[in-house]
Amino acid sequence: MAQDLRGALVGFCNPLLDISAVVDDKLLSEYGLKANDAIMADEKHLPLFQTLIDKYDAKFLPGGSAQNTLRGAQLLLPEGSAVFIGAVGKDENAQRLKDAADKAKLRTNYMVHPDKPTGTCALLITGHDRSMVANLSAAEKYDFSHAKDPENWKDIEAARFYYITGFFFAVSPDTIEAVAKHALENNKTFTMNLSAPFVAEFFTAHVEKTLPYINILFSNETEAEALSKALKLGTSDIKQIAKRVADMPRAGSKPRLVVFTQGAGNTVVASSDSDEARLYGVKPVPHEEIGDTNGAGDAFVAGFLAEYMQGKPLDTCIEAGHWLGGQVVRQVGPNYPEGELKFVPSGSFAPALEKI
Template identity: 75%
Template sequence: MSQDLRGALVGFCNPLLDISAVVDDDLLKQYNLKANDAILAAPEHVPLFQTLIDSYDAKFLPGGAGQNTLRGAQLLLPADSAVFMGAVGNDENAKRLQGAAAKAGLRTNYMVNAEKPTGTCALLITGPNRSMVANLSAAETYKFEHTKKPESWEVIEKAQVYYITGFFFTVSPDTIEAVAKHSLENNKTFTMNISAPFVPPVYKELVQKTMPYIDILFGNETEAASLAEAFGLDTTDIKVIAKKVADMPKNGSKPRMVVFTQGDKNTVVASGDSDSVRVYDVVPVPKEEIGDTNGAGDAFVAAFLAQHLQDKNVDLCVEAGHWLGGQVVRQIGPNYPEGELKFVQSGSFAPVYEKI
């Protein structure tokens, strides 16, 4: 890839203002929530957002998985490398999101819906777990017409790598399809994240339709298990799941890479052109240093893509992902440390190869 990285990374997702709080298991039970999950808010969840504000020490943080990832990537890349697209309202929360993006040097190209408020996401922290409940609001009104605008499509044409979260299947599958096809036709790199366990079963047809275009697929262990069940892969072994997904039919000449993280356990990488799966150990963060785990997965992808854009090998991409994820879990919420972020490779980081 060219090292002129201006506008090289473009991402799509639902920009949300996070309302984060440490809660107890009783609140999860009250709203029928799981300790480590991500769901869309149903009517019964609407009071939850105000409950966090009124009864807990809630923090307001710039969020949305894709925007978190693009912010982190931009912090590790040369100026003006990353651009984020999504829909927001015409309100103070949108200004907060744009301000956080600008602070990281991330360029935004928002579609603004003046009739709906900016989306929010409740983040319920219980120990090392986090349960996410998203009220998309303006975010779910993103229109393909915004993607097709000359000023938006020009951004897409300049990019080298695309990153779209599975959450965007709920909003604009037409955008996903158009960007995927453009990437294939121009020999660029199209990447996606499963993002949440509900995505593979609820949007199975769209996932199947999109999979042939995906050059790099990210996910965690629960999302991988959901994908395996939805696609009838008949295994619970995450290494086998990764390899089977890597081997699914693929458009173009690039082999698909599948990257599955497992928190403080190992990370698995499979590729369609290898019979072996790479398994990378994670150096655990001491428990006393953990703020919460929210945003660690987004940070992993951020650092992985930042290294990938700079033509680094897979080992370095994963090592950088582990490093930045470790930095973020030391914070409260999906925040990056203050000051300059600079990844320094260890020189001793290597996977174990397991034949599948």
């Protein structure tokens, strides 16, 4: 009998319309940007968005990290499995985001801000790298009052899995705390993504406060290193960071899983109930097939969660994440391939085990 997953996954983040363009290093330098980074826009970055539209071949793409993840997960899950929550403006860009979600059959429950425009994210593509600059605007105005409204809290109560990005610490830590506590009190699964190095650096207190509730933590290697520095873990070794974070105090009895991706390098997985790190090799995407790497991390989490929610083994979850990430890097921007997406596990995907 098929598992009932209706409304099983709820995600929170900042819904943003991506403005994507291939640029040169000179433009990055002009705005003080790194080739593979994610930051919040400040006043000096605001002209950048119009510059991309006026001077480059800019494309408008549906974005926002968790919304990208939930779109991908929903494409692999039965219809109605996922719900995304965040704040948008009352404008055309909000409709563009909703249309993209509708296409993936992802249900959205937006808080609509009457005065602020929908947030945007500049994606500056240099080679296979991408630099992201987010202007949150309406997304920044998401308020916990929306989540706790009885009609909206029904989505939280119905869900069994939660996914929130670290970006949301800058917007509504109250929402994160409430959802995390609900998950703990009801024996549900609470997952988060560090999302960007600045999250660990500037929101350390929020990360430390939330970590006991996190059952699965996702990150890439640069975010993991930033976390190690912020928490004073005393190591830059990715395997050691993963294990030390997995072993930090937990609320409740569930073990904590820590999953660190490293692009084309091994994905590192550590758990609080094992003294071995699992190292999963990534099947390389041929260089000529790569569009850009934007959205690959979001897609990895999407593939992982889609299998995890269906009770599949960890090896299968990781393989699905790698597979879906590989599909997205073949596109331009955080897009999924057209047509039906179906993951078929190889049956022979296994990690190398290393004592830590």
